[in-house]
Amino acid sequence: MIKKMTEATVRENLKSVWQRIEKASKERPAEFQDVTPRLLAVSKTKPVEDIIEVYNAGQRHFGENYVQELVDKATNPEILEKCKEIRWHFIGHLQNNKINKILPLPNLYIIETVDSEKLASKLNQSWPNFRNSDSKLNVMIQINTSGEEEKNGIKPDEVTNLADFVLNQCPNLRLDGLMTIGMFGYDLSNGPNPDFICLKKCRDEVCEKFKLDWKDLNLSMGMSNDFEHAIAMGSTNVRVGTTIFGVRQKKN
Numbered sequence: 181m182i183k184k185m186t187e188a189t190v191r192e193n194l195k196s197v198w199q200r201i202e203k204a205s206k207e208r209p210a211e212f213q214d215v216t217p218r219l220l221a222v223s224k225t226k227p228v229e230d231i232i233e234v235y236n237a238g239q240r241h242f243g244e245n246y247v248q249e250l251v252d253k254a255t256n257p258e259i260l261e262k263c264k265e266i267r268w269h270f271i272g273h274l275q276n277n278k279i280n281k282i283l284p285l286p287n288l289y290i291i292e293t294v295d296s297e298k299l300a301s302k303l304n305q306s307w308p309n310f311r312n313s314d315s316k317l318n319v320m321i322q323i324n325t326s327g328e329e330e331k332n333g334i335k336p337d338e339v340t341n342l343a344d345f346v347l348n349q350c351p352n353l354r355l356d357g358l359m360t361i362g363m364f365g366y367d368l369s370n371g372p373n374p375d376f377i378c379l380k381k382c383r384d385e386v387c388e389k390f391k392l393d394w395k396d397l398n399l400s401m402g403m404s405n406d407f408e409h410a411i412a413m414g415s416t417n418v419r420v421g422t423t424i425f426g427v428r429q430k431k432n
């Protein structure tokens with residue numbers, strides 16, 4: 181059994197992550213200074229009480245990567261009552277047949293894991309069924325920067341095609357950025373993480389091809405063990421779970 185974190189610990193962890201983000205942001209190369217990185221608190225497998233505690237300490241963006249768990253949490257009466265400004269990020273693999281479970285959820289902010297034209301097209305088609313016609317669904321394109329077979333995401337050389345599709349064929353979607361998970365346990369003593377270099381390169385290509393300002397396209401990269409390094413490499417959206425909420429128990 182893993183000990184449940186006390187509320188005070190979770191709050192202190194959050195504050196320490198904020199401080200580390202601020203410090204890493206100040207130390208970034210000048211070219212990245214214009215954008216403040218956003219913290220995504222990844223609450224998967226963690227109880228509603230922890231989410232409320234972290235929300236009350238001022239955190240607004242939360243990430244989940246299992247569909248049913250996000251459904252349960254986003255519709256939880258206590259969360260609806262106490263966390264009115266919560267912003268949910270879906271960061272797991274999204275199957276086409278689960279789209280209609282996710283899209284109606286209150287306070288859904290973004291799907292970070294779009295990795296095919298088919299998925300983009302279905303999201304684009306379904307979104308108006310759940311929201312006003314003038315609202316757009318935020319999406320990121322997930323890229324498999326490490327080329328590992330078990331990882332989801334498109335290949336880096338496919339990003340301009342999928343970006344083209346989202347930008348030009350999906351009027352109900354708003355392209356918010358690019359996301360990668362990358363290789364686990366990369367040893368930083370070998371130099372800058374190649375996954376982060378790759379994701380930034382993808383963004384530069386997309387920005388150049390479609391005449392976008394880089395500040396308008398987020399880079400979602402960096403987790404508990406490397407978020408400061410990711411910020412140094414240009415990340416604008418770090419996804420931190422364990423360092424805030426403590427170690428997770430394995431799902432069966």
Ligand SMILES: *Cc1c(COP(=O)(O)O)cnc(C)c1O
Nearest residue numbers: 222245271403404419420421422
């Ligand atoms: C679980 C998860 C995280 C958080 O990982 P930690 O190492 O606990 O910070 C970030 N991104 C994704 C996609 C995840 O599934």
